[in-house]
Amino acid sequence: MSAYDDLMAFQKETEALGQVMGRLGWDQETMMPRGAAPQRAEEMAALEGVLHARRTDPRIGDWLSEAHAPDEVGKAQLRLITRSYERASKVPADLAQRLAKLTSASQGIWAEARADEDVAAFLPTLKEVVALKREEGAALAAGGDVYDAMLQDYEPGASAESLSAMFAALRPRLTTLRDEVMASEQPADLDFDFDEGKQMKLTRKLAKAFGYDMSHGRVDKAVHPFSSGSGQDVRITTRTSPRDPFNCLYSTVHEVGHACYEQGISKEYLLTPLGNGVSMGVHESQSRIYENQLGRSKPFCGWLYGQMRDTFGDFGVADEDAFYRTVNKLRQGFIRTEADEVQYNLHVLLRFDLERALISGDLAVDDLEAAWNDRFASDFDFEVDKPSNGVLQDVHWSVGLFGYFATYSLGNVYAGCLNEAMRADLPNLDEALAQGDPTSATEWLNEALQRHGGLREPRATIAHACSGVDPSEERLLMYLEDKFSKF
Template sequence: MSAFENLMGFARDTAALGQVAGRLGWDQETMMPRGAADQRSEEMAAMEKMLHARRTDPKVGEWLAAIDPATLDEVGQAQVREISRAFDRASKVPADLAVEIAKVTSRAQGQWAQARADEDVAAFLPVLEQVVALKRREGEALAAGGNVYDAMVDDYEQNMTGAELAAMFDTMRPRLVALREAALAAEAPQKLSGHFDADKQMQLTEKLALAFGYDLNHGRIDKAVHPFSSGSGHDVRITTRTSDHDPFNCFYSTIHEVGHACYEQNVDDAYLLTPIGGGVSMGVHESQSRIYENQLGRSAAFSGWVYGQMRDVFGDFGIASAEEFYRTVNRVNDGYIRTEADEVQYNLHVMLRFDLERALMLGDLSVNDLEAAWNDRFKADFGYVVDKPSNGCLQDVHWSVGLFGYFPTYSLGNVYAGCLHQALRQAVPDLDAQLAAGDTAAATGWLKESLQRHGGLYAPRDVVRRASGMEPSAEPLLEYLEAKFKGIYGL
């Protein structure tokens, strides 16, 4: 066998083991008994020890050195590029540090969930301090004298820096704040009220998932505290959550996670269990979840179809027309929770987290000061006071599991989605007529062919550029938001 064949065989086994580790994480969020947390942290640590050893195995370096990329086709070159990148990064992180991070973050996840339920920040801070210290050590190893936070971001969005993100967000923030203030000063659409049976929500949730092309033969829908998508290829699972008084939380969280899941399910099968066999970055991943959820799912056309489905399931729920339902679905609301935020304010939630985690990683903010810093920033950005920790610094799971550098990709995904949506509208001129019938096939088919099927074949900004025909920019997103919400609010 050639060096390339040996390398790819080894990489496939490593990818398969990574999927098994991911399934342990899925189980921890959905099915695992609470008392198994300590044992699960040992299991996760053992898996990470084995995976780290494979990712840094000297044989990988030897095979890479023996391969001339010029002899490979485009796919082969991409595989080698990604394996080389992962090998270089993993080799910089000591094995004992990687294992300790896996162990501590697994334990921290359970402690975060309990602290969140108890509204007890103090109970979570000691383990969070451990996580931050460990991730900072990892960042220092990866940065090799460079910027620690940039090294964190590079895990989720290759070749992106904190400075680039900060500049983009600085451009976006004034227009978002102005739009938010104008909307909140105008007459508000009707609020949804009433009681919505959880079982009926899940019944409609499955219908929505299928409408967006989610393949339940290779997936499943479960409940979790924090909705997420897990897996790739032929086993891609999502979770959602229900609220008796807020079915939109369930429905649009589901559509969001289906966007992630369909991206993974639609990657070319030829890339299955290889380094390019999944979404290329979290920013591109978020572009799919956000365009499914917002530009498609919250459009006037598709929300009209959802209105009919809700009336079929729940009967008369107090909203008189599809037009008023569209305004209600897109209502700009005061609120604390990022995942429940409207399109206008969502990115402001992300920017808050970006600035705080960047300060944590660079040593400019201590863990003990995090809650006060969060509450002060929230009051400054949103104009009212955080009422309880679960609505403040304990609301997200990300920091407990060590996902520093992840948050800004949510807003980057919105930026990418704005570019893609503009191109999609040009490619499918009768899109609204199809969405009004609950038919997303043309839209999701275009996304599959233009972007999703490529997996990691192209770099993040390259795949967005290829699909949209433009250099990624925040302008299409801001223009879309301003046009949409000025129309809704009569501004």
């Protein structure tokens, strides 16, 4: 066998073990007994030790120096393996294991603190997480910017400077649009009890409509909806609320966007570095375009209104137009995942700025809740009422995902670009959506983007799907201003 063949065989086993690690995480958030948390932390740490040893195995360096890629796909494989090897080699093995153990345990501590509305119970653990992440970031940065080094785990090629410039362009126009729309009367909140079993039945129907392959996936419940896995085993979670069915339905469509990306990657890339989504920003572009530009579009809402009437009976919304406005209404809200399209990015920008300050040391963990509450009041003009609606609402910091939040807004920007290109190619898309059939859109996304996996770098992936047009926030802003100016 050649050096390239040896390297790819070794990498396949590493990728398989990584999938096992992901399955442990999925189980922890869905089915694991609460009392198993300490043992699970040990299990995660042990497996992380095995993975770190493989990712830094000296033979990888030898193989890379000798390997000759057979084609463009092979060159992309070597590029990603080189990046992973160089990054992993900068992080000491004991630090990687300590982080895996701590963040596994921290997730349970955060969940309990959130349920008890007790920030103080979580802060000591968060301090440990921040300290270890700073240590890891410093090792990765090797003298450079620590936060930029963290970003590379989620969006290779991104920088805090470039993201800050993008977000600075988004903020004023989003704020202006929000104020203009909310100055007009918004639809009333739903006043109906939606059976949670029926919600789950309808949400699985939606998942299948958007192309989710249930023979290689499943839908479960979790506190925080997420997607997990790739290739032949891609699982999603959602959550239900008897007074808010949209939480369940649109969380599902969102996670299906993630899952279909993973399921749609070329089978030739299975258990290789190319066999995963290329970045979290590109991943988020899929979940957001499924959820918003398709799922919250006027024609699809017309179809969904009929499905809800069939499922729940008369739930107090008069017609399709009223339903469309209800689905897309702007309202004051605390929760990022439940925010409307206009205000969603304002929630993300808050987190981006706070976590940068935490990592740089400009913000102490003890002052995080006050900083969150002050910034929230400034951005949204009302006060946080309880920690689960504020600093404790997201799981990300408890599991060490610093640098992740920015990719949510970046994904929205990418989705705006993809939507423009897709609609140019699919002039009859709205007619299909009105029948509850997004197949032409999901097939377009698969052909233009999903099937390629990690073949190209993130921005190049979007540009390729958009016929060479470089991604820009302008297309998202134009889409939002056009849609909501009509309300």
